[in-house]
Amino acid sequence: MAQSKTETRRAAGIDYTLTRRRVRNINLRVRADGSVAASASPRVPAGVVDAFVAARAAWVLSAQRKMARRARWDAAADAALPTKAEALAQMTALCRAYYPRFAASCPGGAFPRIAVRDMRTRWGSCSLKTGTLAFSRRLCVTPPAAQEYVVVHEFCHFAHPDHSPAFWAAVEAVLPDYRRRQQLLR
Numbered sequence: 691m692a693q694s695k696t697e698t699r700r701a702a703g704i705d706y707t708l709t710r711r712r713v714r715n716i717n718l719r720v721r722a723d724g725s726v727a728a729s730a731s732p733r734v735p736a737g738v739v740d741a742f743v744a745a746r747a748a749w750v751l752s753a754q755r756k757m758a759r760r761a762r763w764d765a766a767a768d769a770a771l772p773t774k775a776e777a778l779a780q781m782t783a784l785c786r787a788y789y790p791r792f793a794a795s796c797p798g799g800a801f802p803r804i805a806v807r808d809m810r811t812r813w814g815s816c817s818l819k820t821g822t823l824a825f826s827r828r829l830c831v832t833p834p835a836a837q838e839y840v841v842v843h844e845f846c847h848f849a850h851p852d853h854s855p856a857f858w859a860a861v862e863a864v865l866p867d868y869r870r871r872q873q874l875l876r
């Protein structure tokens with residue numbers, strides 16, 4: 691049983707963790723938080739890994755600067771967003787406006803539970819099981835036409851849980867220009 695072991699090392703002023711794994715080469719990466727991680731086979735002497743890291747010091751520093759810049763940008767973007775309560779009020783109002791068109795397909799015919807989350811990879815989601823429509827807080831600062839599209843998209847999932855032609859036909863029936871609206875989210 692091979693167990694991976696991690697130790698903290700320093701090379702050319704760079705602190706990094708070295709994890710022993712069954713890998714063919716030496717792997718080196720800079721994480722989103724700027725920390726540096728290397729992995730290497732137990733057969734490679736630690737000094738060789740130190741030299742490998744030292745030889746890539748300029749790349750590591752540049753990657754760390756890039757990560758720091760991205761983190762600052764994310765923090766600034768988040769600060770410009772409405773609060774969760776404001777976002778929830780905004781998305782609830784928008785859903786109320788479209789609800790009458792979808793009431794028949796909502797679980798129990800009831801107005802769904804609306805949630806706002808800090809989703810980064812999706813604009814919205816629909817849970818048939820809990821009768822919930824969830825939206826990314828970031829959606830609130832996109833153009834209203836795009837917000838309407840996401841609301842309609844998620845409402846349509848109550849009747850069509852997939853992205854089948856029938857699903858897109860349902861979206862198009864409510865928003866004939868939905869393709870143009872999708873562009874606003876790219």
Ligand SMILES: [Zn+2]
Pocket residue numbers: 843847853
């Ligand atoms: Zn979808």
